[in-house]
Amino acid sequence: MNILHVTQRFLPAIGGVETHVFEVVKRLQTIGFKVKVFTSDMLQDEALIRMGEVKVNGINIRRFKAIKFLKWKGPIGIIMPKMFLSILSESIDIVHAHSFGYFPTFVSIEPKLLKGSKLVITTHSDPDQKVSRYNLGLLPLKIADLIITLTYKEKEKFVKLGINQKKIRVLPNGVDISKYRERRNNEIQKLKEKYDINGPVILYVGRIDIKQKGCDVLIKSMPIVKKKFPNAKFIFVGPDWGSRSKLETMAKFLNVDPIFVGSVNDEKLISFYHLAEVVVVPSKVEPFGIVLLEAMACKKPIVASNVGGIPEIIKDGENGLLVPKDNPLKLAQAIIKLLKNDKLSNTIANNAFTHVKKYSWDIIVEQLKEIYYSILGK
Numbered sequence: 001m002n003i004l005h006v007t008q009r010f011l012p013a014i015g016g017v018e019t020h021v022f023e024v025v026k027r028l029q030t031i032g033f034k035v036k037v038f039t040s041d042m043l044q045d046e047a048l049i050r051m052g053e054v055k056v057n058g059i060n061i062r063r064f065k066a067i068k069f070l071k072w073k074g075p076i077g078i079i080m081p082k083m084f085l086s087i088l089s090e091s092i093d094i095v096h097a098h099s100f101g102y103f104p105t106f107v108s109i110e111p112k113l114l115k116g117s118k119l120v121i122t123t124h125s126d127p128d129q130k131v132s133r134y135n136l137g138l139l140p141l142k143i144a145d146l147i148i149t150l151t152y153k154e155k156e157k158f159v160k161l162g163i164n165q166k167k168i169r170v171l172p173n174g175v176d177i178s179k180y181r182e183r184r185n186n187e188i189q190k191l192k193e194k195y196d197i198n199g200p201v202i203l204y205v206g207r208i209d210i211k212q213k214g215c216d217v218l219i220k221s222m223p224i225v226k227k228k229f230p231n232a233k234f235i236f237v238g239p240d241w242g243s244r245s246k247l248e249t250m251a252k253f254l255n256v257d258p259i260f261v262g263s264v265n266d267e268k269l270i271s272f273y274h275l276a277e278v279v280v281v282p283s284k285v286e287p288f289g290i291v292l293l294e295a296m297a298c299k300k301p302i303v304a305s306n307v308g309g310i311p312e313i314i315k316d317g318e319n320g321l322l323v324p325k326d327n328p329l330k331l332a333q334a335i336i337k338l339l340k341n342d343k344l345s346n347t348i349a350n351n352a353f354t355h356v357k358k359y360s361w362d363i364i365v366e367q368l369k370e371i372y373y374s375i376l377g378k
Contacts, residue, residue, distance in 0.1 A: 016289070204237065321348070
């Protein structure tokens, strides 16, 4: 079976969709599917930072030059014109497109309409996002043979927008649990020495971004937490998406000292997770949040915003704590609650680890395989 995955960006670009596509593709290849990835040459799309022809081990990738289109705002404002013609030259049984409303999702219509290929779309969209019934992004969903949403809340959104619920399946993100369970004590000790850690660590993982990821909310919570725990360290791991300088100015005004690490490889990321007492996901917009699963696999308690798909993963008081979005006081109070109560923290962490087992990528991909066979009538 020949499968083409079409996505706006791909590794080494960092993000939930990028990780999702990589983990799915490498496992599909392992179980015998022939898989190729069509994507852009973008490392970041907001500033249109390019990466050129970057290879990812074991993955057949073709990258297309992205250009800004007529200064349109939103995802369709960036296009890859050569992808339109190239996709028709491929021998494809199934096109699997990723992300609602992005240019590659529109490109994915072509093989279905002109060559009879099957079309699957995973939407990766914010369940809280308000979408008009006349939104152009709904067109590929209406044409697709099957739609995959990450959460039931996201499915409900598209059903209300007129998409046939019979062709929507819910299939969440996943995590490689065994990978995140590896604890490298020597590496953790080096991090403690490098960052002069002699108190609790509060960890944020993701792009350094105010608009969607809520990094400013975590910065604003710092003075409240540090009043109770003066030695607490707030560590931010991830690439700068244009917000770091603003956050540093904010931190200076608040007289706090966040540590911005930048992007790190997987091994070091796992060590940062194991270094932390609490992992925080302060998002203002969040379709799902793979970081949640990674932290749970490391058996870490989580404080997260009650937005998007997060409540389908985190049950407040059971396997994490939920707080209102954009509320530094509530966020700080939840962090303090976990730092002050070891019993609660351990209970939540253990429950999280038990819960995350159903999100194994191997389980997710096995379900995806059955979806592929079903739409081909096999």
